[in-house]
Amino acid sequence: MNMESIIEQLRTNRTASREELVFLLENCGDTEREALRKAAQETALAHFGNKIYIRGLIEISSVCKNDCFYCGLRRSNGNAVRYRLTKEQILSSCEKGYALGFRTFVLQGGEDGCYTDEAVCDIVRSIKERFPDCAVTLSLGERGEESFRRLRGAGADRYLLRHETADEAHYARLHPANMSGAERQRQLFALKRLGFQTGAGFMVGSPYQTTENLADDLLFLKRLEPQMCGIGPFIPHKDTDFRDMPQGSLTMTLTLLAIIRLMHPRILLPATTALGTIHPKGREMGILYGANVVMPNLSPKEHRKDYALYDNKICTGDEAAECIRCLSARMRSIGYQIVTDRGDYRE
Numbered sequence: 001m002n003m004e005s006i007i008e009q010l011r012t013n014r015t016a017s018r019e020e021l022v023f024l025l026e027n028c029g030d031t032e033r034e035a036l037r038k039a040a041q042e043t044a045l046a047h048f049g050n051k052i053y054i055r056g057l058i059e060i061s062s063v064c065k066n067d068c069f070y071c072g073l074r075r076s077n078g079n080a081v082r083y084r085l086t087k088e089q090i091l092s093s094c095e096k097g098y099a100l101g102f103r104t105f106v107l108q109g110g111e112d113g114c115y116t117d118e119a120v121c122d123i124v125r126s127i128k129e130r131f132p133d134c135a136v137t138l139s140l141g142e143r144g145e146e147s148f149r150r151l152r153g154a155g156a157d158r159y160l161l162r163h164e165t166a167d168e169a170h171y172a173r174l175h176p177a178n179m180s181g182a183e184r185q186r187q188l189f190a191l192k193r194l195g196f197q198t199g200a201g202f203m204v205g206s207p208y209q210t211t212e213n214l215a216d217d218l219l220f221l222k223r224l225e226p227q228m229c230g231i232g233p234f235i236p237h238k239d240t241d242f243r244d245m246p247q248g249s250l251t252m253t254l255t256l257l258a259i260i261r262l263m264h265p266r267i268l269l270p271a272t273t274a275l276g277t278i279h280p281k282g283r284e285m286g287i288l289y290g291a292n293v294v295m296p297n298l299s300p301k302e303h304r305k306d307y308a309l310y311d312n313k314i315c316t317g318d319e320a321a322e323c324i325r326c327l328s329a330r331m332r333s334i335g336y337q338i339v340t341d342r343g344d345y346r347e
């Protein structure tokens with residue numbers, strides 16, 4: 001097997017075999033990584049120019065009925081501060097975001113029974129009424145096909161639900177027995193069928209993850225063909241059993257961003273907050289490795305620190321306006337420009 005030919009195949013055929021992906025991930029040195037980076041950046045530039053889409057992230061609830069082992073919001077974390085945003089607080093965050101140039105709002109939260117279908121549909125309809133030129137993305141976990149259908153009917157455009165890992169045994173080491181990778185994947189295919197622009201994704205360096213797992217994650221993405229993909233490093237949280245596990249690696253995250261860009265040239269690919277948390281220039285590097293989206297935080301400042309998925313999360317003390325100014329400057333510093341645009345997926 002030869003690294004150059006695998007990279008060339010990713011560029012031209014947009015895929016590779018499991019063995020080739022494992023080989024590439026295990027043997028990628030600085031030279032190969034730079035070749036991947038360059039190819040991924042060129043691909044992103046060809047489709048999006050130097051434009052970076054922004055998404056206003058509104059963290060609507062820190063209450064969750066699930067107990068994912070890696071997450072600071074897990075039900076059994078008694079130290080987590082729980083809050084919920086009201087519809088008015090959400091709309092006022094959108095209002096602020098709209099004035100700052102956001103045309104996509106992402107409502108994300110734990111799996112919180114208080115946000116019934118009726119409540120979320122009402123919020124989605126109100127946002128669409130007040131801001132008809134904006135897209136609404138939801139990221140509220142596994143709600144099931146019926147719920148997804150109602151949310152889509154109310155006007156939600158996109159849904160983010162990371163598959164977390166495509167390997168069932170690995171999934172079982174990250175989640176309690178009442179959750180399954182197969183169910184997660186079924187729900188992702190349902191979202192696509194219902195016409196949502198759908199986002200899957202995974203953490204890089206999650207506990208017990210192997211290179212084979214990562215190759216399978218890439219091949220799962222190939223089967224699903226999502227319109228968006230969220231990947232970022234795993235970062236431990238002090239109140240979880242994974243507190244002493246090592247965080248995901250910066251270079252592995254960047255390598256995977258580049259591979260995903262080559263395998264899915266038009267995919268909407270964020271340089272995540274987690275990437276910005278493990279390295280001060282993480283998000284800039286993410287863009288140079290093929291990412292084309294950033295997701296600044298629009299949540300009310302008083303609740304920021306309580307949406308603590310992992311330790312040392314950045315931007316918890318900053319206003320939305322400060323974050324967008326900061327990110328615009330960061331993007332300009334590498335020759336890119338944040339745009340006022342819904343930033344939909346285009347075939």
Ligand code: SAM
Pocket residue numbers: 070071072073108109110111139140141142160161162164202203232233234235236237274309310
């Ligand atoms: N509850 C919804 C769900 O799980 O899809 C949405 C919110 S959840 C906090 C969003 C994502 O955060 C998860 O898909 C997971 O990949 C990521 N996440 C959770 N804990 C993390 C950690 N310790 N490090 C990095 N990412 C983490």
Ligand code: SF4
Pocket residue numbers: 064065066067068071072073074075109110111141
């Ligand atoms: Fe809940 Fe999502 Fe955290 Fe799992 S990852 S505990 S579903 S907020």
Ligand code: FES
Pocket residue numbers: 296314315318322323324326327
């Ligand atoms: Fe939030 Fe820099 S992006 S302060």
